[in-house]
Amino acid sequence: RVFCRVRPFVPGMDTRDTLGDTKNETPAVVATTDMEGAYRQIVVTRRERRGDDARLLRRSFSFDRAFGPDASQAEVYAECGSLIRCVADGYNVCLLAYGQTGSGKTHTMSGPTNDFSNGFSFSDGDGDSEERALGVNYRALDDVFRTTRARDAVATHVVTVSVLEIYNEECRDLLAKSGGRKIDVSGFGAEPLNASGSNGSRTKTKTVAGADNVPDAVARVVRDADDVYAAMREGEANRSTGATAMNARSSRSHSVVIVRVEAVSRETNVKTRGALFLVDLAGSERVARSEASGDRLLEARHINKSLSALGDVVSALQHRASHVPYRNSKLTTLLRGALGPNGKALLFAHVSPCAASADESVSTLAFAERAAAVELGKARRFSVAEATKDTKANETSEREKAKAAREMAEMRLSVEAWEKRARDA
Numbered sequence: 001r002v003f004c005r006v007r008p009f010v011p012g013m014d015t016r017d018t019l020g021d022t023k024n025e026t027p028a029v030v031a032t033t034d035m036e037g038a039y040r041q042i043v044v045t046r047r048e049r050r051g052d053d054a055r056l057l058r059r060s061f062s063f064d065r066a067f068g069p070d071a072s073q074a075e076v077y078a079e080c081g082s083l084i085r086c087v088a089d090g091y092n093v094c095l096l097a098y099g100q101t102g103s104g105k106t107h108t109m110s111g112p113t114n115d116f117s118n119g120f121s122f123s124d125g126d127g128d129s130e131e132r133a134l135g136v137n138y139r140a141l142d143d144v145f146r147t148t149r150a151r152d153a154v155a156t157h158v159v160t161v162s163v164l165e166i167y168n169e170e171c172r173d174l175l176a177k178s179g180g181r182k183i184d185v186s187g188f189g190a191e192p193l194n195a196s197g198s199n200g201s202r203t204k205t206k207t208v209a210g211a212d213n214v215p216d217a218v219a220r221v222v223r224d225a226d227d228v229y230a231a232m233r234e235g236e237a238n239r240s241t242g243a244t245a246m247n248a249r250s251s252r253s254h255s256v257v258i259v260r261v262e263a264v265s266r267e268t269n270v271k272t273r274g275a276l277f278l279v280d281l282a283g284s285e286r287v288a289r290s291e292a293s294g295d296r297l298l299e300a301r302h303i304n305k306s307l308s309a310l311g312d313v314v315s316a317l318q319h320r321a322s323h324v325p326y327r328n329s330k331l332t333t334l335l336r337g338a339l340g341p342n343g344k345a346l347l348f349a350h351v352s353p354c355a356a357s358a359d360e361s362v363s364t365l366a367f368a369e370r371a372a373a374v375e376l377g378k379a380r381r382f383s384v385a386e387a388t389k390d391t392k393a394n395e396t397s398e399r400e401k402a403k404a405a406r407e408m409a410e411m412r413l414s415v416e417a418w419e420k421r422a423r424d425a
Contacts, residue, residue, distance in 0.1 A: 001064045003079065003370040004042050004349045004365065007104030028355035031068035032060075039066045040349070042365060046358035061365040063372060069353060073111060080346055084140045087261050088147045089158075090272030090381040094279065094338030095136065098157050098307075098367065099350030100360040101283025106349060109255070109280040110236060111135035137257055137278050141228040142275070144233035144261060155263045160219040161228065162260075163235025166331050167253035168302045174235035175218040185330045186213040213334065219260065232257070253299075254306065254331050255280040273382050277338050281307065281331075284364070301378045306331045311367060312340060317374045342380040347371045 006029050032041045065079050080095060084285075085095050097105035107166045111134040141161070148157040163174040172180045220230050239255055259276040282303040309329030316324040317339070326336045339345055349368035351361040 001080075001345075002347045002349065002368050003065045003067065003076075004031070004061070004063050004351065004368060005067040005076065005104065005108060006042065006351055006353055007107070009353055028358050029351050029353045029361050031066040034062065039068065040064065042066050044351075044358055044361050044365065046355065046362070049107050050108070059362060061369055063349070063368065073108075073133055073135060073139070076108060077136055080136070080348075081143055082134075083344060083346055084276060085143060085147050086344060087259065087274035087276040087380075088144060088151070088263065090263070090274045091379050092275050092277075092338040092343035092382065092384060094277040094335055094343060094345045095140075095348065096279040096281060096335075097348045097350060098281050099283060099364050100352065100357060103283065103352050103357075103364070105280050105283065105348075105350045106255075108350065109135045109137050109244070109278060110232070111138065127131065137232060138225075138228065138278065140234075140278060141222070141259060142225055144259060145224065145228075148261065148263075151263075154267065155265050158262045159222050160260045160262075161222050161231050162214065162217045162219050162258040163231065164214065164217060164256045164258065164334070165239055165253040166256065166306065166334070168299060169306065169330055171214065171330050171334065172238075172253075174238040175220055175231060180238050181214040183214055185333050186215065187333050187336070188326060201399070214258075217258075235345035239304065254282050254303075256334060257330075270383060275337060277335055279335065281310075284360070288294070305329070311370075313376060314367070314371050314403050317376070318370055339376075341377045341383070343376065344379045345376060 028046065029042065031039050032043055036038045040062055042063070043058055044061070045056055045058045046055050048055050067076055067425075069384050077088065084093060084095065097109050098110050141159075144159060148159065151157070161175075165172050165174055165180075171183050171185050173178060173183050219232050220227075222231060235257070239253060257278040259278070261274045261276070263273075264271045282299075284304060284307050306329045309325070309332050312325050312328065313332050315321075324340070326332045326339075332339065337343060347368060349364050351357075351364055
């Protein structure tokens, strides 16, 4: 599924630039309703040329849901909550926030940076409490806890959280004691290899769907909302940020929050494992506009390269290619379990309302439109029992192959011995 959100104007950051004459001013980016009255369309208006022959071009994009500048955090989460709750059933789910730098991705995913030393809650009462502005990450975990508590009578649950970032193509663990310790992403660059046999030969091994490809990452057990808050704030404090001409506190890395839910049925003892990937992508940017230089320029190059790799994966999935290039980037390698036939995914495109950013908005929405054409197929529920059965089946198949090879070698030796005896005779 693909959603789009237009952020509000930010005083001091945006100019209320509009298009058209003074009598008929037109906002650059607006969310509109479709024929059924639902907000599913985004219309971008931009100037094709400047001067006397300038003309306005309008382009419309349609998605599963479109949110205007007035949409609240609660409204946004209400639309994606049902998808996120699937993780408690043993599915892999991925939610990606995508868009240019300064378009509001981190606000959607995390919300304000205020200190809630007394904890937080998501009460549905009226008022402007800061808790109600918290983003998808916090609401998702609160929702997961409510789901697991409601199923306490039929299953036991363990919920863990990992907070990672991909910075300059390095995966860092933001919950490690050193705060930003580098860790490996299994499967990046090549299929994982295992040494086997006395002759030193190496054989490829398949990654089981739902398996953890960052085994060295800290997986902190969380039991309630306060544990979640502490872990998330610790991770956010260690994330790499920097100032550019377009954003005073631009995220210079891709933030990946991984929520794992393991459930064991009290009746059948069957174990299921689900993983929720909450991804705040670093903003795509044009260096000419962001005026990045030095370290910021190097960061921008890595950001754009990994976003390009994500685009290649989306394109391959869209065209149902036989090979999907997950291993071209650590970001796509990390998200492989959810961005494929075994997972469920939601792309959240973010755009700025400014006319100056209209070209970047069109580029973002065109990418989102391509993603909307992807059909991942029916998601697979990951059961540890099924994984064990698959593994045993593979081991049995390998043993049978080895046995057949030995029998063939013995038969060949027998035939050669018979031929030698026949020649001697």
